[in-house]
Amino acid sequence: MTTPIISSEPELGTAGISRPTGIDTVRVADLITQLLVELGEDPGRTGLIGTPDRVAAWWNAFLSPGGAATATCFTESHLNDQLVIVGGMSVWSLCEHHMLPMNLQVTTAYVPNGEVVGLSKFGRIAQHFAARLQVQERFTRQLAEHLTGVIGREDIAVAVRGLHLCMSMRGVRMEDARTTTVHARGRFRTDPVLSQQFLTVTTRQWAAS
Numbered sequence: 001m002t003t004p005i006i007s008s009e010p011e012l013g014t015a016g017i018s019r020p021t022g023i024d025t026v027r028v029a030d031l032i033t034q035l036l037v038e039l040g041e042d043p044g045r046t047g048l049i050g051t052p053d054r055v056a057a058w059w060n061a062f063l064s065p066g067g068a069a070t071a072t073c074f075t076e077s078h079l080n081d082q083l084v085i086v087g088g089m090s091v092w093s094l095c096e097h098h099m100l101p102m103n104l105q106v107t108t109a110y111v112p113n114g115e116v117v118g119l120s121k122f123g124r125i126a127q128h129f130a131a132r133l134q135v136q137e138r139f140t141r142q143l144a145e146h147l148t149g150v151i152g153r154e155d156i157a158v159a160v161r162g163l164h165l166c167m168s169m170r171g172v173r174m175e176d177a178r179t180t181t182v183h184a185r186g187r188f189r190t191d192p193v194l195s196q197q198f199l200t201v202t203t204r205q206w207a208a209s
Contacts, residue, residue, distance in 0.1 A: 011064030022064050029054035030034055062131055072118040073150070077151040079116060085109040086122045087205040096133035098166040104130060104139065105162070105209065107202045108147060111155040111187060111194070121150075135182050136162045157195070159202045
């Protein structure tokens with residue numbers, strides 16, 4: 001069974017506005033040139049020649065959705081009630097409040113019921129929801145909701161540990177600060193033993209990284 005990672009319908013932002021599927025790189029490069037001038041720089045000096053075009057190309061690559069990848073499920077009729085945890089996933093996103101990078105360490109878990117999900121798809125789904133202006137709390141919820149659709153049940157848990165440069169390099173400038181978000185659904189919300197197993201493994205993985 002396959003489940004689309006990227007819907008064919010336009011994806012809506014928080015204000016109900018569709019996400020763009022690409023950007024005008026020529027216009028963005030022009031805006032970057034203007035920004036450099038306003039910052040007191042000379043866009044024509046050696047080190048900055050080509051910088052606006054490179055920045056525009058990066059924005060286009062980062063914010064444009066990928067192909068219509070699918071999450072493949074494999075039949076394993078004897079694998080019921082086994083806890084499956086996929087960790088060690090690291091994705092980059094952009095804080096929508098300051099447009100600065102945030103690195104998100106992602107751990108997901110689910111309980112199979114006759115099927116298992118192809119492992120590489122967890123990373124692809126995380127990358128999909130990270131490739132936009134985001135907040136960690138929303139990213140965590142979106143990932144959990146999408147995985148619920150993939151496995152067809154509510155037994156999903158997602159934990160995210162974020163390093164936010166908007167906190168590390170500006171404002172209070174606390175370089176060691178980390179933000180943790182957890183979204184638990186189904187049995188992960190109602191079964192304290194299952195929830196504790198997930199949190200214990202997740203904490204150990206983060207401590208070892």
